[in-house]
Structure formats: structure tokens, C-alpha cells
Amino acid sequence: MNQQPPDRAPARRAPHGWTQALSAVGACLAALVATAALGVWAAGTEGLPAGATPRIVVAVVVLAVGGTVDITGDAGPLAGTRADIAVLPLSVTLAGAFALARGFLRPLRHRAVTDPRELTGWAARIAALWAVALIVLAVLARATFTISTGGTLAEIGELFGTTPRAGFRADVPLTLLVGLVWLAGVLLLALAVARGAPLPAPLLRFQEPVRPAAYAMLLLLMVCVAGGALAGIVVALTRGHPAETFAVLLLGLPNLVWLALTLGMGATWDGRAEGPFGLPVPQMLDAVVRVPGGGAVNLSTLAEQDARVWWLLPAAAVLLLAAALVTAARTPTPLPLWQHSARMAVALVLTVLMICLTARVEARLGLSLIGLGDLGGGLGGTVSLLPRIWTALGLAALWGLVTGALGGLFAGVLRTRAGSRLGG
Incomplete structure (x- = not known):
């Protein structure tokens, strides 16, 4: 009597819904904030005004994902400072990129091919949550505090009764735009580098080259x-x-x-x-x-x-x-x-x-x-x-x-x- 082979169970696909997207974005933010906080702490926080350190950490995170932070200061109506800074703290950037790439690829493993709509939907979930995170980060990356300094600004303050102040603030629209471009770059690089990441069938011919x-x-x-x-x-x-x-x-x-x-x-x-x-x-x-x-x-x-x-x-x-x-x-x-x-x-x-x-x-x-x-x-x-x-x-x-x-x-x-x- 011939025994029929049992039916093979359909391949189980790893879930990639909103919960998994939140986990990926959360891991990325944790890596960014932890690395930035350790770096700022090592750089020295004893000379910073009270309560400034958390805001500075958030500003470093904003810079790490390509955002813009403007620094301003003044000593009343008579004196002012302005700083324009364009620099990426790439150690922070790398930490966040690796965490995000891992979270993005994890639900897609164990498959050779993926459906374009499935891949697009998964990336869109991450992008939506990442956009919310970018807005929150950009809003929090701002502070104004009184500074104690010597030299010209101090003399101005004593003469005219003004208090020198300094502050910084992130550009919210630009941070959102550039941050989403950063996200797209990380996800595309993850698909390009990872050997086991599935690709849509039309893109399989690009896998080898x-x-x-x-x-x-x-x-x-x-x-x-x-x-x-x-x-x-x-x-x-x-x-x-x-x-x-x-x-x-x-x-x-x-x-x-x-x-x-x-x-x-x-x-x-x-x-x-x-x-x-x-x-x-x-x-x-x-x-x-x-x-x-x-x-x-x-x-x-x-x-x-x-x-x-x-x-x-x-x-x-x-x-x-x-x-x-x-x-x-x-x-x-x-x-x-x-x-x-x-x-x-x-x-x-x-x-x-x-x-x-x-x-x-x-x-x-x-x-x-x-x-x-x-x-x-x-x-x-x-x-x-x-x-x-x-x-x-x-x-x-x-x-x-x-x-x-x-x-x-x-x-x-x-x-x-x-x-x-x-x-x-």
C-alpha cells in the first residue's frame, strides 16, 4: 500500500506590521540616543547650564540623521552671535543605521523573493513612524539658556544691564525632509548589502552585480x-x-x-x-x-x-x-x-x-x-x-x-x- 506523502505546510512569513515597525524605529532611536548621550557625556557636561544636556543630546541625534541645528546668542539688543554648523557625527549615524537596518530586514528573512507591494508597505510603515519621530526630535532639539562668560559680552552685560543668552533650535521641515532621505538611503543600502534579504522578482537580475x-x-x-x-x-x-x-x-x-x-x-x-x-x-x-x-x-x-x-x-x-x-x-x-x-x-x-x-x-x-x-x-x-x-x-x-x-x-x-x- 502506497502511503501518500503529507502535504507540505505553506512557508510561514515573518510578520511585519505596525508592531514590528515600531520595534525597528524604537531600536534605531535607542541606538542614536545612547551613542549621542555617551559622546556628549565624554565630551564633558560640567560646564553646561542645568537641564541643557538632554536637549544637546537630542540636537546631536538630529545632526546625525542629516538635520539642521542653528545656534544663536545675544546680550540684549546690542550684541548677538550666530553659528552655522554643517557636520555629521558619523559614529551616532552608524549606530542608528545598523539598528534600523537590522529591524527592517528581520521580518523579511528566510525568503528569496518578496512581493513589491509587500516590501513597499513594510517600508511605508517604518517611514510613517520615523516621520513622527523626526518631528518630535526636531521640536525637542531647542533650548535657550543664560551663559556666564567673560570678555566683551560680560562687559556689555554689566554696562547695559543685559544678560547674555545662547540657544539652539532645529529646523523642523528640513530635518523631516532630510531625515526621510536618510531613512530611504539606509533601507536601500540594507537591501543592497544583505546577502539573504529578499528582492522583488524584477530586481533579481541586479543581485549578482x-x-x-x-x-x-x-x-x-x-x-x-x-x-x-x-x-x-x-x-x-x-x-x-x-x-x-x-x-x-x-x-x-x-x-x-x-x-x-x-x-x-x-x-x-x-x-x-x-x-x-x-x-x-x-x-x-x-x-x-x-x-x-x-x-x-x-x-x-x-x-x-x-x-x-x-x-x-x-x-x-x-x-x-x-x-x-x-x-x-x-x-x-x-x-x-x-x-x-x-x-x-x-x-x-x-x-x-x-x-x-x-x-x-x-x-x-x-x-x-x-x-x-x-x-x-x-x-x-x-x-x-x-x-x-x-x-x-x-x-x-x-x-x-x-x-x-x-x-x-x-x-x-x-x-x-x-x-x-x-x-x-
């Missing part, structure tokens, strides 16, 4: 961050000032190590630091950007301060070659070397473009007295670190073509040896 290179670029960036974190911990333990070092690690580590990666590839950044404040950067970099009128930041100018900076060149070469090898090894179908070169070049150009757009720094502080405009004397200042984008992208394309070909060649040799061992 995109995912190996995207994964290799993410791995390249994270290796840089890991190396920088290890170096930072060693510096904190051996050279003093551990709080300041950990503040940099918790707020801007990727800003520094990704800058170093582009410098190792030969890129040039234009730096400028004038006034009483500067960048939390190594001393040799600060020395280059503090020359009158600013200075070009590259391997040559930095080597004038410390010759060890030349090690960035071989370090970048090794990392890029390893990334090309990973790309070729994860490509299931053997390809001609020119295709390996082209894919690596495109991936590296996009990666360097991302670094140029996110690691740039622009900050300007101005003081005006009785409407006379910006005054010098060390009361105002400018800090900037901006890439020469087209040069950086051209070098990235060149590095990608060369390392892509070498990576494809090495991967082919390894496959041949593995096949001969199996055949033997």
Missing part, C-alpha cells in the same frame, strides 16, 4: 572604523586625556578614519581653522589647517608634520585590494577581468562620494555689536574641511580599475587551485 561589491564596500568602511577604534583606545590608555579621546570615538570616529582612507588614496581636502575653536583632530592636521587662509590637506602636507602619515598609502592599497578580492570571491559567476574592474570602480567611486558628502565639515561663528557686523579679535571664527570632490572621484575610479582587475585575477587563481584539489 550589486551585492558583492556593496558588501565589500561596507566591509572596507567597517574595517577602517574598527582599526580607528583600536588605535583610539590605545591612545586613550597610553597618552592621557581619555575622556576627550572617547568623545571623538563616540561622535566622530568615521569622520576621521574615512578621511584618512581618502587621503591614503591620494585625495586632497581643503581645510581652514580660524578663531578660538577648531576641529577635534590629530595635532598634525590641526597644524595644516591653521595656516593663514587655510591649507591643502593631503599626504604631502601632513608628512611635513609627521612622516609616518605616508603609511596611509600602503594601508589604503592593502584595504582596497582586499575589498576587490572579497567582491570577486562573492561573485558566483566567473567574470572577465574588465568586468571586475568596472564593478569595483563604480562601487569605490560611490563610496568615496558618500565619504565626501558626509565627512565634510563647515562651521562659522560670528559676533556682531550694535549692528556693525562680524567682529574679529578672536571672538568669531571659521572651521571647514571640504574635499576636492572631482579629484577624489577620479582617483577612486583609478584605484577601482586597478584593484578590481587584481582582485579578479587572484580570485580566479584561488578558484582554479580549489578546483584542482577537488579534482585530484
Whole structure:
């Protein structure tokens, strides 16, 4: 008697409703706030007015997702300050991005293909909750408090009976717009990088040419961050000032190590630091950007301060070659070397473009007295670190073509040896 095989149970799909969307957004916010709070605490909160720290933490979170925070101050009708800041605390950004990507991909696992409407609906739920969170963050990222200071502002206050005040506030519409763009970028990158993430059937043809290179670029960036974190911990333990070092690690580590990666590839950044404040950067970099009128930041100018900076060149070469090898090894179908070169070049150009757009720094502080405009004397200042984008992208394309070909060649040799061992 033939026994009929039991019917297979239909594949169970992981739920991805509002509860799961709330969990993903909540995990992202928790990661953002925790990292920002630790960074602000390490940077020092003893000199801040009472109750200012939580608002500053929220402002850092707003900056981390691409939002805008304006800083203003005044000493009554006679004096005022204004600061324009454009900087991403990328350590905070990375923490939130990884938490959000994990929450987004978790309900989609265990499947090879997903329906476009299903994927769009899942992303829309997260976007709706994220929009609410952005509005709340932008509203909370504002404060005004009295400051105690010496010098010109204090004298003005004593003479005219005015109290110096300072404050900041987030731009709600712009934060909402840019924050949603940030969300879309994180979700698209998660789908592009994750090997097991399902794609709609029309997009499956892009899986092989995109995912190996995207994964290799993410791995390249994270290796840089890991190396920088290890170096930072060693510096904190051996050279003093551990709080300041950990503040940099918790707020801007990727800003520094990704800058170093582009410098190792030969890129040039234009730096400028004038006034009483500067960048939390190594001393040799600060020395280059503090020359009158600013200075070009590259391997040559930095080597004038410390010759060890030349090690960035071989370090970048090794990392890029390893990334090309990973790309070729994860490509299931053997390809001609020119295709390996082209894919690596495109991936590296996009990666360097991302670094140029996110690691740039622009900050300007101005003081005006009785409407006379910006005054010098060390009361105002400018800090900037901006890439020469087209040069950086051209070098990235060149590095990608060369390392892509070498990576494809090495991967082919390894496959041949593995096949001969199996055949033997």
C-alpha cells in the first residue's frame, strides 16, 4: 500500500506590521540616543547650564540623521552671535543605521523573493513612524539658556544691564525632509548589502552585480572604523586625556578614519581653522589647517608634520585590494577581468562620494555689536574641511580599475587551485 506523502505546510512569513515597525524605529532611536548621550557625556557636561544636556543630546541625534541645528546668542539688543554648523557625527549615524537596518530586514528573512507591494508597505510603515519621530526630535532639539562668560559680552552685560543668552533650535521641515532621505538611503543600502534579504522578482537580475561589491564596500568602511577604534583606545590608555579621546570615538570616529582612507588614496581636502575653536583632530592636521587662509590637506602636507602619515598609502592599497578580492570571491559567476574592474570602480567611486558628502565639515561663528557686523579679535571664527570632490572621484575610479582587475585575477587563481584539489 502506497502511503501518500503529507502535504507540505505553506512557508510561514515573518510578520511585519505596525508592531514590528515600531520595534525597528524604537531600536534605531535607542541606538542614536545612547551613542549621542555617551559622546556628549565624554565630551564633558560640567560646564553646561542645568537641564541643557538632554536637549544637546537630542540636537546631536538630529545632526546625525542629516538635520539642521542653528545656534544663536545675544546680550540684549546690542550684541548677538550666530553659528552655522554643517557636520555629521558619523559614529551616532552608524549606530542608528545598523539598528534600523537590522529591524527592517528581520521580518523579511528566510525568503528569496518578496512581493513589491509587500516590501513597499513594510517600508511605508517604518517611514510613517520615523516621520513622527523626526518631528518630535526636531521640536525637542531647542533650548535657550543664560551663559556666564567673560570678555566683551560680560562687559556689555554689566554696562547695559543685559544678560547674555545662547540657544539652539532645529529646523523642523528640513530635518523631516532630510531625515526621510536618510531613512530611504539606509533601507536601500540594507537591501543592497544583505546577502539573504529578499528582492522583488524584477530586481533579481541586479543581485549578482550589486551585492558583492556593496558588501565589500561596507566591509572596507567597517574595517577602517574598527582599526580607528583600536588605535583610539590605545591612545586613550597610553597618552592621557581619555575622556576627550572617547568623545571623538563616540561622535566622530568615521569622520576621521574615512578621511584618512581618502587621503591614503591620494585625495586632497581643503581645510581652514580660524578663531578660538577648531576641529577635534590629530595635532598634525590641526597644524595644516591653521595656516593663514587655510591649507591643502593631503599626504604631502601632513608628512611635513609627521612622516609616518605616508603609511596611509600602503594601508589604503592593502584595504582596497582586499575589498576587490572579497567582491570577486562573492561573485558566483566567473567574470572577465574588465568586468571586475568596472564593478569595483563604480562601487569605490560611490563610496568615496558618500565619504565626501558626509565627512565634510563647515562651521562659522560670528559676533556682531550694535549692528556693525562680524567682529574679529578672536571672538568669531571659521572651521571647514571640504574635499576636492572631482579629484577624489577620479582617483577612486583609478584605484577601482586597478584593484578590481587584481582582485579578479587572484580570485580566479584561488578558484582554479580549489578546483584542482577537488579534482585530484
